[in-house]
Amino acid sequence: MKRIYLDHAATTPMLPEVVVAMEPWLSGGFGNPSSLHAEGRAAKAAIDQSREIFADRLGCLFGEVVFTSSGTEAANLGVIGGALSARDQNGSWEVILGAAEHHCVLHTQKFLELLGFTVLVAPVDREARVVVDWIKEHVRGRTALVSVMHANNELGTFNSVVEIGRFCREHAAFFHVDAVQTFPGDWRVDDFEADLLTLAPHKFYGPKGVGVLYARSGVKPMALMVGGGQEREVRAGTENTAGIVGAGVAARILGADLGWKECIREVRDCFAAGLGDGFEFSVGAGSQVLPGHCHVRFPGVDAEHALIRLDREGVSASSGAACSSGSLEPSHVLAACGYSEKEAKEGLRFTFGRGNTLEEAEQGAEIVGRVCREIAERRAKS
Numbered sequence: 001m002k003r004i005y006l007d008h009a010a011t012t013p014m015l016p017e018v019v020v021a022m023e024p025w026l027s028g029g030f031g032n033p034s035s036l037h038a039e040g041r042a043a044k045a046a047i048d049q050s051r052e053i054f055a056d057r058l059g060c061l062f063g064e065v066v067f068t069s070s071g072t073e074a075a076n077l078g079v080i081g082g083a084l085s086a087r088d089q090n091g092s093w094e095v096i097l098g099a100a101e102h103h104c105v106l107h108t109q110k111f112l113e114l115l116g117f118t119v120l121v122a123p124v125d126r127e128a129r130v131v132v133d134w135i136k137e138h139v140r141g142r143t144a145l146v147s148v149m150h151a152n153n154e155l156g157t158f159n160s161v162v163e164i165g166r167f168c169r170e171h172a173a174f175f176h177v178d179a180v181q182t183f184p185g186d187w188r189v190d191d192f193e194a195d196l197l198t199l200a201p202h203k204f205y206g207p208k209g210v211g212v213l214y215a216r217s218g219v220k221p222m223a224l225m226v227g228g229g230q231e232r233e234v235r236a237g238t239e240n241t242a243g244i245v246g247a248g249v250a251a252r253i254l255g256a257d258l259g260w261k262e263c264i265r266e267v268r269d270c271f272a273a274g275l276g277d278g279f280e281f282s283v284g285a286g287s288q289v290l291p292g293h294c295h296v297r298f299p300g301v302d303a304e305h306a307l308i309r310l311d312r313e314g315v316s317a318s319s320g321a322a323c324s325s326g327s328l329e330p331s332h333v334l335a336a337c338g339y340s341e342k343e344a345k346e347g348l349r350f351t352f353g354r355g356n357t358l359e360e361a362e363q364g365a366e367i368v369g370r371v372c373r374e375i376a377e378r379r380a381k382s
Helices: 016-026 038-058 071-090 109-114 132-138 161-170 241-256 260-273 303-312 332-336 358-381
Strands: 065-068 094-098 118-122 143-149 174-178 196-199 211-215 293-297 347-351
Touching: 016 241, 038 065, 038 211, 038 241, 065 071, 071 094, 071 109, 071 143, 071 174, 071 196, 071 211, 109 118, 118 132, 132 143, 132 161, 143 161, 161 174, 260 293, 260 358, 303 347, 303 358, 347 358
Parallel strands: 094 118, 094 143, 143 174, 174 196
Antiparallel strands: 065 211, 196 211, 293 347
């Protein structure tokens, strides 16, 4: 049975070119980038080449790109380190996080509170977009940092980051953008007035184990990892040369021609059209949404049951956040949007990638529709 992978928002397969580029650094190229000898210099040169690629794609300076071990670490460093930097610079002590942010941002709240910050959670609308007027009402002189994602990882909807970023800049609050779902794109960091921005290469056909943080010159987030002077003393620890090289290759290839995104949109639309009756789409037809995202609910069918059945039928998909036991919790995103606990357990996310075909979209839609209707029918009889 050939499986149909519809979970590209969770992770993507590495490009063959990425694998080839990484291989030398997993075998012979073992030098420590901080060493002064030839092996170390070679590793540092490879890392710097990737740094140049990201600087070009983000429209920033070479020295404003920081490599970490993951997108989660990059977000933690951007939010916590950025808030600490703002407090040192101007004494501000309040942080605002969007209610539908990824957990790597939302879960910084307790840590920030331990550090003495007051954390406010900005509400979102029915489609997971941060309410801009609320931001404007609450950003004030004591606001150290505001964090809003470019596009929501579950529903795929876009936030008004340009407007929010401009407002934060006018009120001297640092602005952090989680751009994990939208890179590479036709935007640059200055478009958002972003002070900090995070990426995860495994979301754009690069390797896991590496993250990217853009930190605007003059911001310099306070280091959360100490014990070394790597990454201009922002992030201590020996760099993952192979991962960083692979990330750079993925960014270069994917960013060279963004036409692939329209191809994904066509496949996604084919899938959505083929689902049939019973489904409720979480995002209205007139809303801007990521090209590969299709988020639906089948009222009365819980996502956990549906996902298990779909996996057995060869379809890989996802829903809300998974807890450590492996069972599904209600989606915190849908809960923030105003859905009930029961409804928040029904969300199904299908996300398409470069490898998906129209044939897979049609076949996947048939399987998803059949499985959900069978579950609903059985529950109606029980």
